[in-house]
Amino acid sequence: MHRGKGMKFVGDSRVPAPSERKPNIPKDYSEYPGKTEAFWPNFLLKEWMVGAVFLIGFLCLTVAHEPPLEKIADPSDTAYIPLPDWYFLFLYQLLKYTYASGPFNAVGAFIIPGLAFGALLLAPFIDRGPERRPSKRPLATGFMLLAIAGITFLTWQSVATHDWEAAANQGKIVAEVEIDTEAEGYKLLEANNCLSCHGAELTGGGGSPALVDTGLTPEEVSEIAKNGRGSMPAGMFKGTDEELKKLAEYISGLTSK
Incomplete structure (x- = not known):
């Protein structure tokens, strides 16, 4: 058998020739008026402006309402009742209810928060419609409103039912005094x-x-x-x-x- 004899070269029309290939570059955002914008500087500048407004507002709140300081933590003080920060108050309140505390503590600590955050992670896969109006996305809007209502209610209940006077006394900074334990x-x-x-x-x-x-x-x-x-x-x-x-x-x- 001679070299090269019997070999055939077959061309595939589905593979474009190198001269016909086009670079894989997405279309310019200007081809979608009103639907998208340039990330830099348009979108990023808006994000920075919103973040700056919230940061300035937060700094003004900390200046106007100075956060209270408590005494040094004492691990031996079993009567101390800790209070989490405001963004965890709704979970703190949830653990006070019968169905989420005591023998059902795992329900309030793991199952209910796990379902809530799991739904948040699955939201992009459940609601895949192109619509952006809330009225056109009832599933996502309903979940969002339900979450906001639940967090708001639980946070309010935690603030309203907490014994703030006892909390102020238990964390009050007192002057140090030398205690003679042999007296x-x-x-x-x-x-x-x-x-x-x-x-x-x-x-x-x-x-x-x-x-x-x-x-x-x-x-x-x-x-x-x-x-x-x-x-x-x-x-x-x-x-x-x-x-x-x-x-x-x-x-x-x-x-x-």
Whole structure:
């Protein structure tokens, strides 16, 4: 068999010749008037302008309403009730309901948020229509309105039902004071389970007031220890009158430097 003999070359009309190939460049945006625009600088400039407006507004809010500061976190304070930032308040409120807390905590923490964010991720695949008007896209518009309504309601409920006074007291910054844990008055507080509410540093927490800088006389402290005040019930102190006197004098003498 001679070299090259019996070989045939077949041309395919579906493959254009190199001279006929055109570069794979999309059409210019000007061919779609009113439907699209140049990314630079038209679209990007609009995005920057909107972002700048929101940033300036946010900075004005932080200046007008200074965010409150709390005391240093104390891991041993089991009475402290944390409050998440405003953008997580709706999830915080969701976990308060019976069907999303306790034995159903996984429902409120994983299943419901997972379905919501899963629907958001699948939105481009579910609603693939070319329409841009909300009235022409009922599925996407309905999901959006439902999400906004749910987040708004849960956030409002969280703000309206939260005990802000107790939150302010538990996170209130108090002056430091040296606590002598070997003092007899401190040991009496420990023996009567006072530290479980007022804290080991006697700075309060969970709605219980601090025992430092109370401004109370020993007689007033004794009266509160026997008869209670506010959320503190009567009869908490179980010691003798002499021990009560020592305890009252100790608390009345606690002052910050």
